[in-house]
Amino acid sequence: MIHFDTVSKRYPSGCTALTRVSLRIAEGEMAFLTGRSGAGKSTLLKLAAMIEKPSLGTIVINGKNTARLSTSQVPKLRQQMGLILQQPQLLADRTVFDNVALPLRMVKVTAKAVADKVHTALSAMDLLDKSSLLPTTLSSGEQRRVEIARAIVHQPKVILADEPTANLDQRTAINVMQLFSALNKMGITILVATHDLFLIAAMPYRIFTLKKGALAHG
Amino acid sequence: MDKLESIHIKVMRLYQAPNVPRHHILWQMLMRHCVAIKNSWQSLWRNAWTTFTTVAALGLLLLLALLLHLGLQSLAAVSDNWDKGTRITLYLHATANAASIHDVLAKIRSNSNVAKAQYISAAAGLRELQSHLGQSLEQLRANPLPPVVIVTPKFLPDAASVMAVLAELEQLPAVEKAQLDMAWVKRLYYFVDLGERISIALFVIFGLGIILSISHVSKKTVQAMQQETMLLRLFGASSAMIRLPFLYGGMWYGLLSGLCALFFTQLVWWWISSPFLKLIHSYGSVAWRGLDFITGLFVVLCSMFLGVLGALLALAQHQHEHRN
Numbered sequence: 001m002i003h004f005d006t007v008s009k010r011y012p013s014g015c016t017a018l019t020r021v022s023l024r025i026a027e028g029e030m031a032f033l034t035g036r037s038g039a040g041k042s043t044l045l046k047l048a049a050m051i052e053k054p055s056l057g058t059i060v061i062n063g064k065n066t067a068r069l070s071t072s073q074v075p076k077l078r079q080q081m082g083l084i085l086q087q088p089q090l091l092a093d094r095t096v097f098d099n100v101a102l103p104l105r106m107v108k109v110t111a112k113a114v115a116d117k118v119h120t121a122l123s124a125m126d127l128l129d130k131s132s133l134l135p136t137t138l139s140s141g142e143q144r145r146v147e148i149a150r151a152i153v154h155q156p157k158v159i160l161a162d163e164p165t166a167n168l169d170q171r172t173a174i175n176v177m178q179l180f181s182a183l184n185k186m187g188i189t190i191l192v193a194t195h196d197l198f199l200i201a202a203m204p205y206r207i208f209t210l211k212k213g214a215l216a217h218g
Numbered sequence: 219m220d221k222l223e224s225i226h227i228k229v230m231r232l233y234q235a236p237n238v239p240r241h242h243i244l245w246q247m248l249m250r251h252c253v254a255i256k257n258s259w260q261s262l263w264r265n266a267w268t269t270f271t272t273v274a275a276l277g278l279l280l281l282l283a284l285l286l287h288l289g290l291q292s293l294a295a296v297s298d299n300w301d302k303g304t305r306i307t308l309y310l311h312a313t314a315n316a317a318s319i320h321d322v323l324a325k326i327r328s329n330s331n332v333a334k335a336q337y338i339s340a341a342a343g344l345r346e347l348q349s350h351l352g353q354s355l356e357q358l359r360a361n362p363l364p365p366v367v368i369v370t371p372k373f374l375p376d377a378a379s380v381m382a383v384l385a386e387l388e389q390l391p392a393v394e395k396a397q398l399d400m401a402w403v404k405r406l407y408y409f410v411d412l413g414e415r416i417s418i419a420l421f422v423i424f425g426l427g428i429i430l431s432i433s434h435v436s437k438k439t440v441q442a443m444q445q446e447t448m449l450l451r452l453f454g455a456s457s458a459m460i461r462l463p464f465l466y467g468g469m470w471y472g473l474l475s476g477l478c479a480l481f482f483t484q485l486v487w488w489w490i491s492s493p494f495l496k497l498i499h500s501y502g503s504v505a506w507r508g509l510d511f512i513t514g515l516f517v518v519l520c521s522m523f524l525g526v527l528g529a530l531l532a533l534a535q536h537q538h539e540h541r542n
Contacts, residue, residue, distance in 0.1 A: 124232065186229065
């Protein structure tokens with residue numbers, strides 16, 4: 001469950017990214033976050049991922065108030081999340097396999113289980129044959145899919161995706177959305193930030209629209 | 219639709235994959251450390267040339283400290299031998315009779331700081347002198363030499379103790395003069411004392427040098443792995459977990475530098491051992507075998523500890539910079 005209660009975010013530079021945003025995404029729900037560039041979508045996801053701290057308001061993730069979490073509790077909550085960042089963040093000197101296996105370092109799994117999980121995640125992204133390659137040899141669309149595989153490999157309860165279909169062709173973008181749908185059917189809470197309204201128009205999920213940092217529709 | 223079903227099946231497989239049973243917390247910690255050790259080693263291996271040059275430079279730094287330590291050790295061995303050879307010459311009054319000489323000898327030999335006392339009469343002294351100078355002394359009308367007692371003190375820890383024994387012996391009734399090359403003994407003790415202090419100061423300076431060098435290298439590693447660190451943090455790695463590979467990295471640097479220093483020391487020892495042993499044998503010192511196992515182990519453990527300190531310093535600095 002993701003709950004924002006009158007959350008505002010003002011950066012030290014004086015720029016206000018979010019103004020009194022309140023939204024509630026129930027456990028097992030999938031929702032989209034839309035808005036123009038600079039509307040505050042990425043900031044909202046960063047706040048949900050505890051990368052940033054809110055200036056005002058309360059954020060509750062999986063029943064836990066993020067402001068009241070101790071330093072040791074934050075990593076535990078993050079282990080339940082799958083993150084897809086707006087800027088591609090793949091380690092250039094590691095293979096696709098190693099990149100996808102990264103979140104499993106925090107989960108106590110054997111090497112065989114790691115291999116199984118990574119191969120399954122890569123298979124879901126149609127990247128099984130690329131597992132031994134370096135990310136730099138992949139197209140930007142393939143790199144994006146590697147990031148998505150990395151976000152789901154550790155079976156997170158919550159997935160936060162920032163423009164996951166950026167750089168993807170229409171067909172792959174639809175596949176990614178179908179993947180999110182499939183994950184959601186298994187009870188995973190998903191919040192996807194996107195500006196691709198055509199892609200999400202036909203999907204039966206709630207849409208929150210941000211306009212200049214405030215919630216305009218949702 | 220087939221595609222959606224296929225994705226659904228794959229996702230289900232992923233989520234239904236059995237999680238590994240929870241091991242005992244100690245086992246988990248052990249595994250975490252093993253992984254951190256492996257990762258830190260791999261990180262060093264990925265930058266093999268940088269690692270090699272850093273380790274070699276730190277090894278040379280340690281070598282200087284080690285050579286100084288070994289030099290002092292050998293000097294101590296030689297000076298110990300010189301200590302054993304320290305003699306006090308007691309010149310007795312030329313008029314001292316046999317009874318008073320007997321008394322004074324008894325008093326000297328009963329002194330707890332005296333190891334040995336040898337009496338040389340005036341006649342014996344002249345005979346010995348004649349054996350060196352030949353017939354030239356026959357023209358002397360009387361024996362000019364006084365009776366002498368050569369005193370060998372027991373091992374004394376410092377010059378002040380030797381001085382105290384000398385003063386004590388000088389007070390004896392039949393003794394006219396007590397002689398000892400105190401300046402030489404003092405110089406020796408001062409030299410050893412100075413050497414020890416320089417050695418400690420250099421150990422501290424070299425230790426700081428090692429900490430700073432490893433800190434610098436660790437900081438470079440932390441900066442190079444910033445993206446990985448950021449991703450690990452995002453996926454739920456705790457600060458301790460993120461720190462661990464860097465600390466082990468510092469430990470590896472320390473360990474390799476220590477081993478490198480031992481290797482260099484053996485190399486230097488192989489090169490200088492022959493003339494060096496001849497030199498210390500000429501001073502009558504016992505054979506000295508170079509670096510022993512305990513010292514070697516101590517050096518390696520110390521350098522590992524300094525390496526971890528260096529890595530800690532780098533992490534603290536990095537954390538401070540990013541907090542600001």
